[in-house]
Amino acid sequence: MLRKTLLAIAVATALAGCNKSDEEAKKKEAAAKAANITLQVASEDTLVVQSTGLASGPVITGSIQPERRADLRAEVSAIVLQVLKENGEPVKKGDVILRLDETSIRDNVNSAEEAARASQQSLDQTQRMLERQTTLRSSGMVSSQALEDMELRRNTAQSELAAAKSRLVTARQQLGRTVVRAPFDGIVSERKVSSGDTAQVGKELVKVIDPASMRFEGTVSADKIGVVKVGQPVLFRVNGYPGQNFAGTVKRVDPAANAVTRQVEVLVSFAGPSQPRVAGLYAEGRVESQTSAALTVPQSSLVQAGDINYVWRVKNGVMSKAMLGIGTRDERTGNWQVLSGLAAGDTIMRVPGSNFKDGLKVAFIAPKVVKPAQAVASAPAATVADKKE
Known part of the structure; x- marks a missing residue:
């Protein structure tokens, strides 16, 4: 019995050794095949790393706001009778947006008209x-006194008439203020009242903005404001427009910092026709105050795995992994600054493969080089026929 057990163990050991030898042989064969594999690539599959201009500058954050905006407030105390425009509706200059009750003001106008007439x-x-007294005075029938x-009495009557006319003008102006009109072409952005509300003097009724006058109202840290100048380009992104960059120009720098945040307001005008049509959106970007030469690689070539960044470099017909130290990202092109790991003139794969x-x-x-004969043969038949004619 013991002899059979020892024999079985010996056979199993021999089989395990054979299997291990077979696995090692397969691994060596696979490595040999991999060593003989050659990757065929075209010139457009690679790119040469070059030094390019990298823009840098202070970060600017803020929101998109219209330059032309009006907060229309009540100038008379009255009841809101009718609201003719809703949020988002376009208006032309002079369009009626809402009407206030004019009953009491109309009575004041009538009273002022009667007073002026009297x-x-x-x-x-x-x-x-x-005139009669003057005539009688010339004949000596009336005294000088x-x-x-x-x-x-005539002078007093003239003064009373001027005052009555002034009151009439004021009453008519008050009557005109019961009709609220759009001050310019734009869009109703916020309606604050409804029909039946009581509008006191100074109460906000409606807001009108001009969507064609949008600008970026941002702030820059006070310790970075020294490099910000009027006319510098700004590249920024707007919340709600993913993947889209907007270009602008510094229009004005506030001469005073905020007393609480110690940040300085910077107004940026849009440089092109492309601009958001919605006010109040959050925006963040960078003032391009400085431009320096740096090596950059596109996002498509960079492999990022946690804190490890690398690209596939091709040198002397062999591919190798090049570990990189990267810096800032150029918002204009999306390329990453290379601090270490590559040199100008290195060839890398444009898109990494698995x-x-x-x-x-x-x-x-x-x-492939197209021969002239092939080019003529591939020409349209109509062109060849034209040549024969």
């Missing part, structure tokens, strides 16, 4: 009396 009649009467008293390995041989495919 003052005019009083003036006309005193003027006629003064009586004539002076009549002139004083089958790339260290030591993989690389062979460049020569571009």
